[in-house]
Amino acid sequence: MNGPGAASVASEPIIEVVDVVKVYRDGNIRALDGVSLTVARSEFVSITGPSGCGKSTLLNLLAALDQPTSGVVKVNGRDLRQVKDLSRYRREEVGLVFQLHNLLPQLSALANIEIAMPHSRGRSQSRAERARDLLAEMGLASAERRVPAQLSGGERQRVAIARALANDPGILLADEPTGSLDSASVDNFLQLLRRLRAEHGTTIVMVTHDNEVAAAADRTIEMSDGRVVMAHVS
Amino acid sequence: MPIISVVLHNVWKKKARSLGLALAIAFAVMTVVTLSVVGDGLEQSATAILKVGKANFTIVQKGVPDILNSTIDQGTLTRIRETPGVASAVGVLVETEKINAANPVFIEVGISPSDLKPFGVTVVAGHPYSADATNQMMLGWRAAQHFGIHVGDKFKANGTVNTVVGIFSTGNSFGDDASMFPLPALQGYNRVPGIVTMVFVKTVPGVPVSSVTRRISRNLPELSTITTASQFGRADLTLVFVKAAATGSAILAVVIGAIIVGNTMLLSLFERTREFGLLRAIGWTKTQVLSLVMGEGLVLALVGAGVGVGLSFAAAVALEHVPALIGVLHAHFTTSAFWRGLLTALVMTLLGTFYPALRAALRSPLDALGHE
Ligand SMILES: Nc1ncnc2c1ncn2[C@@H]1O[C@H](COP(=O)(O)OP(=O)(O)O)[C@@H](O)[C@H]1O
Ligand SMILES: [Mg+2]
Numbered sequence: 001m002n003g004p005g006a007a008s009v010a011s012e013p014i015i016e017v018v019d020v021v022k023v024y025r026d027g028n029i030r031a032l033d034g035v036s037l038t039v040a041r042s043e044f045v046s047i048t049g050p051s052g053c054g055k056s057t058l059l060n061l062l063a064a065l066d067q068p069t070s071g072v073v074k075v076n077g078r079d080l081r082q083v084k085d086l087s088r089y090r091r092e093e094v095g096l097v098f099q100l101h102n103l104l105p106q107l108s109a110l111a112n113i114e115i116a117m118p119h120s121r122g123r124s125q126s127r128a129e130r131a132r133d134l135l136a137e138m139g140l141a142s143a144e145r146r147v148p149a150q151l152s153g154g155e156r157q158r159v160a161i162a163r164a165l166a167n168d169p170g171i172l173l174a175d176e177p178t179g180s181l182d183s184a185s186v187d188n189f190l191q192l193l194r195r196l197r198a199e200h201g202t203t204i205v206m207v208t209h210d211n212e213v214a215a216a217a218d219r220t221i222e223m224s225d226g227r228v229v230m231a232h233v234s
Numbered sequence: 235m236p237i238i239s240v241v242l243h244n245v246w247k248k249k250a251r252s253l254g255l256a257l258a259i260a261f262a263v264m265t266v267v268t269l270s271v272v273g274d275g276l277e278q279s280a281t282a283i284l285k286v287g288k289a290n291f292t293i294v295q296k297g298v299p300d301i302l303n304s305t306i307d308q309g310t311l312t313r314i315r316e317t318p319g320v321a322s323a324v325g326v327l328v329e330t331e332k333i334n335a336a337n338p339v340f341i342e343v344g345i346s347p348s349d350l351k352p353f354g355v356t357v358v359a360g361h362p363y364s365a366d367a368t369n370q371m372m373l374g375w376r377a378a379q380h381f382g383i384h385v386g387d388k389f390k391a392n393g394t395v396n397t398v399v400g401i402f403s404t405g406n407s408f409g410d411d412a413s414m415f416p417l418p419a420l421q422g423y424n425r426v427p428g429i430v431t432m433v434f435v436k437t438v439p440g441v442p443v444s445s446v447t448r449r450i451s452r453n454l455p456e457l458s459t460i461t462t463a464s465q466f467g468r469a470d471l472t473l474v475f476v477k478a479a480a481t482g483s484a485i486l487a488v489v490i491g492a493i494i495v496g497n498t499m500l501l502s503l504f505e506r507t508r509e510f511g512l513l514r515a516i517g518w519t520k521t522q523v524l525s526l527v528m529g530e531g532l533v534l535a536l537v538g539a540g541v542g543v544g545l546s547f548a549a550a551v552a553l554e555h556v557p558a559l560i561g562v563l564h565a566h567f568t569t570s571a572f573w574r575g576l577l578t579a580l581v582m583t584l585l586g587t588f589y590p591a592l593r594a595a596l597r598s599p600l601d602a603l604g605h606e
Contacts, residue, residue: 065515065600091517098603101508106247107240116516118237163516 013038013074014170014203015062020071022057022226031057032068033226041170042201044193046214049223055207058223059175062205063096064089076170091116095164099176102160103148109135109159110144116166134162138192154185158192165202172196174206178213190216237522241529251502255495256538259579262491263542264549267575269480271550271567289324289353289434290443291461293450301432302328308428310454314435317453319446321438324349325430327420331391338557340377341412342392344420344430350402353434355414360385360400368419371396374410375403389413393423488582495531495586503527503590510594511602524595531587532580539579543572 015038022032031054039045047055060066061073064086073080076093083089090096103112113131135144138158148156157177164172172193178186190213196202206217214220222230245252293314295304311325327344345353347362363370371391373383378401383389389398392415404410421427437446447459503510510523518526547567 060600063515065603087514087517087519089517090515096515101512101603104509104512106244111240111243115240115513115518118518118522167517 012041012077014041014043014076015039015205016072016074017058017061018072018074020058020061020068020073022054022061022066023069030226032061034071035223035226035228036071037221037228037231039203039205042197042203043219044197044204044206044217046206046208046217046220047223048208048211048214048220049229051209053223054226055209055223056175057226059173059205059207062171063094063173091118092167093169094171094173095161095166095169097157097160097164097172097174097177099179102163103156105148108145108147109140109151109155112148112159113163113166116163130166131162134165135159138162152185153181154188157181157185157189161192161196165196170201171203171205174204176208177206178208178210186213237525237529240526241533244526245530245533248502251498252534252537255498255534256541258491258494258498259535259538259582260542260545262487262582263539263575263578264545265487266484266578267543267546267571268549268553269484270574271546271571272553273477273480274568274571275550290437291435291447291459293323293433293435293457293459294431296456296458302330304431305426305429306431306433306457310457311430311433313454314433314450317446317450319438319441319449321436322352323436324353324434325417326353326432326434327417327424327426327429328431329420329424333391335557340391341408342420343412343414344417345414346417350414352436354404355409356403356405357400358403360398363399363414363416365416366418367416368422369394369396370399370416370419372400372402372414373398374412374414375401376407376410377413380411392420484578488578488585491578491582492585495534495583496590497586499527499531499587499590500593503594507594507597507602508604510597511599511604514599515603520595524591527591527594528584528587531583531591535579535583536576538583539576542579543575546571546575 017035017037020032020035021030023030033054035054035058047058049055057066061068061080062075064080064083067081075089080086080089103109104115107115110128110131113134114127117127117130132141132144135141138161140155140158140162143151143155143159148159151159160177161172174193178189181189193204193206194216197204204217206213208214219231219233221228222232293306294301295306298304306325311323314320314323324345326349329342329344330339331342332338333340345355347365350357350362357372358375360372363372371389373381373389378384378398381389383398385398385401387398388395390396391413396415402410402414417430418427421429435446435450437443443461447461450457450459513523513526514520550567
């Protein structure tokens with residue numbers, strides 16, 4: 001078993017999805033109908049397809065927010081069914097960015113990043129320092145005191161990324177992160193993702209229904225009706 | 235970020251909700267603390283007389299609604315004196331009189347001058363009255379100070395103008411606020427010849443007090459023997475009712491408070507469902523979400539307790555000045571009243587917050603985030 005910090009060769013998949021089916025309990029909706037895919041370490045992959053094709057369902061399985069009906073989801077070499085402390089997995093091994101409502105409205109940008117470290121060891125000062133560094137990296141050094149309502153959509157998404165990276169996870173999972181941004185902010189945001197991958201080797205899985213956005217990734221996986229229909233390299 | 239700072243932040247940022255909850259808590263705390271302060275005050279006033287005499291125990295009539303209604307006749311007093319193990323038994327008559335509007339319940343004790351010393355009364359100025367005088371009296375030093383009376387001055391009470399022949403001290407503020415008269419003079423004016431209200435008994439050294447009280451209870455079943463203030467509370471039916479009413483109201487206040495807190499919490503947590511879903515999604519544990527919500531309740535409980543205790547002290551002081559209660563109620567602020575207030579707030583908040591907090595913590599994060 002490889003932990004997130006274990007040395008591993010670049011070609012080894014960091015995410016492995018094998019024949020995953022997800023049927024929602026309350027009906028006969030087969031949201032995922034035998035999905036298999038792999039993502040290599042430090043790869044930037046986008047998952048695209050029409051609304052309702054199962055993209056979010058897949059991402060939620062990767063985030064351990066839900067369990068597959070059948071099939072295997074392996075992350076960092078471990079079957080997620082074997083992970084006992086799922087909170088810790090969500091906190092330390094993956095970072096999550098949603099389309100909306102990523103931030104707590106009553107907390108400042110800085111505090112919104114700090115809440116990702118609820119029981120980080122070390123003094124609160126070092127947590128604040130870490131949060132400040134991340135904000136600076138996102139180009140938001142001057143915004144640390146502002147609450148979400150005082151930030152633009154693009155700024156909010158960058159705070160969300162900073163929050164997702166707070167515990168230095170190897171993987172960033174983003175569900176329609178550009179869905180509510182104007183085109184200038186979208187470009188800016190995608191540039192940031194590419195830089196993260198280049199500078200930190202972060203593995204990125206981004207769900208989007210927008211083909212132009214998807215093209216920013218190294219590889220695009222296209223889904224339809226709960227299945228992978230095509231994969232191509234940009 | 236430590237959860238406590240998120241807690242404080244949330245409480246501070248949602249001021250209207252926090253204020254409403256803290257006030258609900260404060261109100262219940264105020265009710266509980268005021269009632270207990272008043273109840274304690276009444277008990278203190280009622281039991282203070284017990285502490286005037288330096289007796290091993292006190293005897294009153296059994297089953298009287300108010301201790302001052304107790305009547306013990308001369309024959310019974312004699313039988314008490316003759317009981318083996320009794321060294322001395324001092325019978326005193328206790329009456330109250332309205333002197334004026336500011337002093338509606340002035341305490342008058344009828345006691346023989348020869349009993350003053352065994353009873354533990356020291357004459358600090360002047361001299362005791364004579365046993366059969368009809369217009370002599372003594373004032374406790376606090377009462378004398380209060381009325382501005384010195385030895386030799388006149389004082390109208392007990393149906394006549396008396397000469398204050400002495401000032402006494404009992405070492406007890408209740409006793410020192412009272413007055414004393416020759417026993418026959420007080421019995422005569424109140425038309426209860428030969429009757430006393432209570433008997434203070436000193437036992438023979440070496441004889442266990444309990445054996446003496448048991449013997450008296452057996453021989454004189456119409457009497458209650460009281461060795462502690464709390465037994466007195468049980469002998470006095472009025473006090474029993476007052477305390478029962480206070481306890482009932484306090485429980486009601488806590489229950490109503492808990493319902494208000496629980497209801498408000500449920501509503502506000504419902505609005506914050508997505509917030510908790512997000513926290514769980516980014517790796518907060520159920521325990522951490524539970525702590526967050528309970529922590530918010532705890533902070534409100536502390537604020538509510540502080541405000542509530544403050545309000546109750548103000549209320550008790552105000553009640554002391556209600557004409558019907560002047561002189562009867564000495565609001566008794568103790569640290570125990572404060573702890574009771576804090577406990578009330580904590581119990582109430584725990585009752586009101588635990589279920590909403592548990593719901594917030596146990597909800598599946600995806601469900602809470604809302605499917606988008
Ligand atoms: N919690 C759920 N309960 C029932 N059906 C769901 C649930 N979540 C998603 N679905 C259904 O599963 C299918 C895939 O949804 P989703 O993964 O959100 O698609 P996408 O993100 O690609 O738009 C849709 O038909 C959707 O209605
Ligand atoms: Mg979706």
